[in-house]
Amino acid sequence: MSDLVTGIRAQVRDLLARRRVEYVVGYETGSDGVNARPFFAYTTEEADRLVFDNTCTHNLTKYLVEPERRGSTIGVVVKPCDARSLTVLLAEHKFPRDVVAIGVVCPGIVQRTREGGDGEAPQARCQVCDQHTPPACDILVGEATAEGPVLDQFARLAPLEAQSAAERSAFWSQQFERCLRCYACRQTCPQCYCDECFAEALDPEWVGVRIGRAENWLFHAIRCFHLAGRCIGCDECERVCPVKIPLGLLNRKLRKEVLDRFEYRAGTRSDERPPLETFRKEEKLDLA
Ligand code: SF4
Ligand code: SF4
Ligand code: SF4
Structure with missing residues (x-):
């Protein structure tokens, strides 16, 4: 033992x-x-x-x-x-x-x-x-270990980031078309805990229940924005996906954006709420 x-x-x-x-x-x-x-x-x-x-x-x-x-x-x-x-x-x-x-x-x-x-x-x-x-x-x-060098958490994104917006859009269309809307990704994620998920709400109905490309896009787009600045990168959502949609790529991209824009890494500060949960009137995000 x-x-x-x-x-x-x-x-x-x-x-x-x-x-x-x-x-x-x-x-x-x-x-x-x-x-x-x-x-x-x-x-x-x-x-x-x-x-x-x-x-x-x-x-x-x-x-x-x-x-x-x-x-x-x-x-x-x-x-x-x-x-x-x-x-x-x-x-x-x-x-x-x-x-x-x-x-x-x-x-x-x-x-x-x-x-x-x-x-x-x-x-x-x-x-x-x-x-x-x-x-x-x-x-x-266990024995606390001295942490090694900070590694590039986002290296896996490089091939996708090298593509044009149209190529990335085609890539994600292909991925989301395969989505079964089984919600295993949501069920395993500790940061997904709403009593009523937007994906299943009927009044208002944010996302149609049909399993189709447009509805699936919307489900994943909204879910990843809900997790922006809150996803800690356990990759469990990707592991449990029965059709192997690379959700880790999507969440990594959002983690990278939050780190670049807000210098914030989820789960490292207990005294501060994630940046997208807060709002400052004078804030300018330069989203051209
Ligand atoms: S990687 Fe992020 S989105 Fe996926 S299960 Fe972990 S915390 Fe949730
Ligand atoms: S399971 Fe989590 S803590 Fe352990 S090595 Fe992997 S990323 Fe690090
Ligand atoms: S686990 Fe995979 S198939 Fe199921 S809803 Fe999530 S992305 Fe779609």
Whole structure:
């Protein structure tokens, strides 16, 4: 058993024994015996099912925003990128600060494919990760590491940015035409938490329910603007998409724009709301 697993189990047992939390959301080994899946530990005995390895891909902060969990005292295991989600949610006052964040030093998560051929290549987000020690957690598991050089988070965008506007438009048309409107991308995203999503509202009806190119465009355009300055780059939306629409490209582009225009990276400031949620009268965005 790795030191990280031993450390997580010990911390969770302690939190549950002291009744500091009602339960802890972490990871256990899935039914295939290989990949980790989310697990809720309610008892000290159940704490011994918790694991942490390079298959712990899910961003568990998603569970914190579920309406039925409001009012509960919850512990949650977070990787550094997940911790940034938590910071955004706290800055947005999504729930009271009675969440115990168990941060785990993260060496990186590997790619897995549904078609088999699982490899040990790091996920795209991990290839450019510059924060392996979770920021602002209540409990730290693992040895804090000195962060390496800041890597280019946006290198994946270069081929698309080199294209003309017409070429990019054709690219996204092709992608969105394949969208099934299954909403898996929305359901897995911790930053998508509206009680009623605009995509399903009927009065007013912002987006038609028809699964067609125009409606799909609108769904993705509005969703990515809702996430501008709030997306922390976990890439979970892209991972769960059943038809492999490269949503990570779309969200990266918006993250880059927000960084360039507002010098703001989501999840790094707990005392400030994301820039597109605020407004200054004198602000000029120079959007020619
Ligand atoms: S982006 Fe960084 S913190 Fe997130 S899973 Fe990858 S290595 Fe871990
Ligand atoms: S990468 Fe996707 S799932 Fe993760 S925060 Fe951004 S939009 Fe949400
Ligand atoms: S997960 Fe993929 S197919 Fe489903 S709504 Fe999102 S983009 Fe469309």
